[in-house]
Amino acid sequence: MKFGKILSASVVAGLLAAAPFAAATAADQADNKEKAQPHQERQWQASKSSRHGKSGEQRSVGQLTFIGEQRIPNDEKFKDTLVGGLSGIDYDPKTDRWVMISDDRSDNNPARFYTGELNYDTKDFYSVHITGVTEFKQPDGTAYPNKKQYTETKTGVVSDLESIRFDPKTRSIWYTSEGDRSLAFDPFVRQANKKGDYVSSFPIPEAFKMSESSDGSMKKGFRNNITLEGSSFSPDGKYYFTAMEASLYQDGDISTADSGSYARMTKYDRSGAILAEYAYRVDAIPAKPGEGKNADNGVSEMLAINDHQFLMLERAGVQASDGQYANYIRIYEVDTDQATNVKDFDSLKSSEFTPVSKKLVLDLNTLHLPKLDNVEGISWGPKLKNGHDSLVLISDNNFNSSQVTQFLAFDVSPAAK
Template sequence: MKKTLITLACTLALGACAPFAPTKPSIPDLTVSGLRFIGEQRLPWRQQFQGTMVGGLSGIDYDAAHDEWVMISDDRSQFNPARYYRAKLAYDAQSFKSVQLTGVGIFLQPDGTTYPSREESKRSNGVVPDLETVRVDPRDGSIWYGSEGDVALSLDPFIRRAAPDGRYQYTLPLPPLFTVSKEHKSGPRNNQSFEGLSFTPDGRTLWVALEGPLYQDGPEPTPSQGAVNRITHFTRDGTVLGQYAYPLEAIPATPGKGKYADNGISEILSLSERRMLVMERSGVQADDGSYKDYVRIYEIDTDGATDVQHLPTLKDASYQLVKKRLVLDVGDLKLPIVDNLEGMAFGPRLANGHASLVLISDDNFSKTQVTQLLLFDVLP
């Protein structure tokens, strides 16, 4: 029944009924001295679009070939099957005018079925998705996306490629380091796995970032101390070109008594072969149960950092961290709200010749949160 929700790419005016023309990377070897805020747009809570509920938008990217944006939902097939949306964003260097949804694509598993919900997975062999990041392939327009997996269900994280209509094409081979363990002794922590994905500007290779530290690499960050997690450089066939330790900041505020707080990488965006932007997002719960989000964007450089791919653990190991520089603390913008920002992508160049940058928030389908898109001018 759920297959009837699949919207084919040709009905989205994507031109997928004809061969895709390769696209050129639009932002080669970018330099970033700062970010100038231009404006904000929001989507309505639980907006209905083409038979689906819009929300949980945890990743975004720009499709230059069609002048459209793709936005992935982390709905674990609870409301509708795992999917991504297409949209038109109207803006210039002075204002962010509008966001218009244009299409939806339902992701399919290798056997051609939709991804199941957690409840449905008890009756099937499907993989419950937790999709957190999305990129348009600069070579052929295909859609790459990442799932965090599920430790309790023994589901490993994955990076997959799909056709624009959502049909499965490929899974990136991963080293055993990313295999989950119910014993919580090794592998990714639950809900702290693949959050960041980015092609290098030439499109030949890609970077993948964990949200938080592997169990064997040490504890999670706290309000008093940071942590380390790994960012991995892959070829398209899964060969690891390098892996580097990233220093996570401490949680920037103290949660209420017995309440939750975290900090981790929510997205990465390549600037060159070795440099990238990293978005750290922290959620801190107050005594009344409400959350405040802290979002900071850093530029990092892996040049000179130790390749740690052969280190089974980072505890007590000797290595050089990546270099890191704060570009923007989103809290300094004094916006009415900084929500759960999880996606980050470059868009078309502005009239002044600068790159544009868009951030998007995951509202968790919650009425107390918002789906916000923030637009920036990238200052060279």
Template sequence: MKQSSLRALRARLISALAVSILLSACASFPDDAPIAGLRLIGEQRIALKQAFQGTTVGGLSGIDYDAASNTWVMESDDRSEINPARFYRATLSYDSAAFSAVTFNSVHFFTQPDGSRYPNLAHAKLDRGEQVADIETIRVDPQDGSLWYGSEGNRKVGLHPFVRHADRDGRYLSTLPTPAMFHVSMEDIGSRNNMSFEALSFSSDGKSLWLGMEAALYQDGPLATPDNGSVVRITRLDRAGTVLGQYAYPIEPVASRPAPGREADNGVSEILAVNDHRVLVLERAGVADADGLYTNHVRLYEMETDGATDIRDIPALAGATYVPARKRLLLDLGKAGLARVDNIEGISWGPRLANGRRSLVMISDDNFNPQQVTQILAFEVL
């Protein structure tokens, strides 16, 4: 065989192996082996406003594992106010016994369709179609290692939420079409401000994506309170943006009451596919005390879509008849033995442990706030 043919064959084999590794990293659990729970391996924290390669680390609201390179991507929800919209690549060192270190390797900046970096609101040319990115979730494509990320937009200035596809370095490739019901409006319809595209996950076979709202659309009902729950839409789309299904996920009431005149909320902060019909859902509540300091209540549920109504054609859930997705509690982080639970916003499958079990990692968004922490938690999946 000619040298050129050998090189071509070798390249094809390497590419196929990389795809196989990536698909294995997000492969589904068999139906006869349901998730029984999670065991905390350990915690690492990142220093407040840690400097790295000319940027300030913080606001880490999304995380995903890149199996081909054995690294992790972590995006910041900095709206280009401190540094341009960006993500980091890092190495997490853990096994079933301990979580020992977090090492940052590189920083990469997301770009707009014209190749420029995302501006902040003060410098954005909104009349020319520029976006101000509020990136809340990021996923590694299991087919080729490229990246998909979601932004909440900005209702106050008429910017719709979006999902975009980028190469491994963050350079823009395309925008995923998403249903018009999620657009922002000056009326009480569509997405609420800062409560839209918070959650994203590839399906276990890598052929489609799950997209989760943080909170209810205006037309779907009120937000969660300490007395009442709420409902959010979780949508499955193919890679061209065609809706394959949409389900109503019931949000729990806020777990405690805020101080008089203070705020409290509960919403979906991330999702993660388990198999074709089950999705892990992080519910994250923040409750303010008299000094304005927040207590976070974070719970991980498993959503079951089998038997639930496909609500894609129901324009408003308030007053409608439908069957919501079922859910079961997998973990209450308040009972996991942590010294504190902060604003957990990211979740990802990790590599298998030496005992063959899956690992799972969570990350918190510190909002660049000295009263919060960036914590990374590693778990063994039981």
């Protein structure tokens, strides 16, 4: 859930079911054609240095050491677009290219992603530069409409984009959208080429789709604005994973200051088949809100370490009596190895199961930053000169003047053997 946002729409029910990774050939052909043509944007040159790392490599997470912070001003413009709402980030080591997705529901500018240049080392985080912007296209080749446009035309879907990932095998881009119950749009997972053109989609689990009893007393499926927040490929690209931000209606209440809850993780193979779902225990909200004020906690992103371990980003927003929000951000290491596959469970409320294991890696509030904002994205970065992995987090400013777009860089020491 994003505080300070006006809720808008996302996704059309009855998505095209996936011809997905098989369609990667189309993405490759489009990208090859793109490479043969002159680009308008600055090109990324892959370094010959080993510091960029390799896609598919196995990683190990021990201690995270904070390197530094950079911010983008809230009035930042790039090619007549307002840079903000950055809810996801990813890095391609083969091209040394960063991408950041905006969750602008086409209200300021059409649904889009940015490319950028991040300059940091073990000593400091020096700069962030936006270098390109690309509009996502719907299957018919048109831009995603905003809510007003959709209301007038009843065509297309209103997107609420959250997570973005490079496919390690094809270099195409995968992204998620949250859906909108008020517009009867289910969440979606889609694939695009590097020009933003639609390539394919994955089905979402039936349990995620909205439904309710005829009298409206019993709801099932996703809760509005707290759905497909996270996604990640296994390092070898064999599997694709997604994470819900919070509980489905049938799985129980969402987290409160007194109790936690369960969100579902989903595992796909490259054909788009849903192999498994796992229950992730979301913490209780870490602080109580002011009287009559809001608070929530949920998963804001996931990042694969290997094919069964992940870094999970939990983000809580707690509103004080004066209306101001405080953010509580934690990074957990999660393992699905011993977890129950709950794919065929109609509900988690009355079922017995083993959730994924989790252990705290870092509580970002212990860093005592001048401001810790609405962190929603996490990505591996290039290898550091000391041989360690790097990690970058990004915050979504919600196009809100009281918030900031911040980038946080970390040195990742491997776990002790």
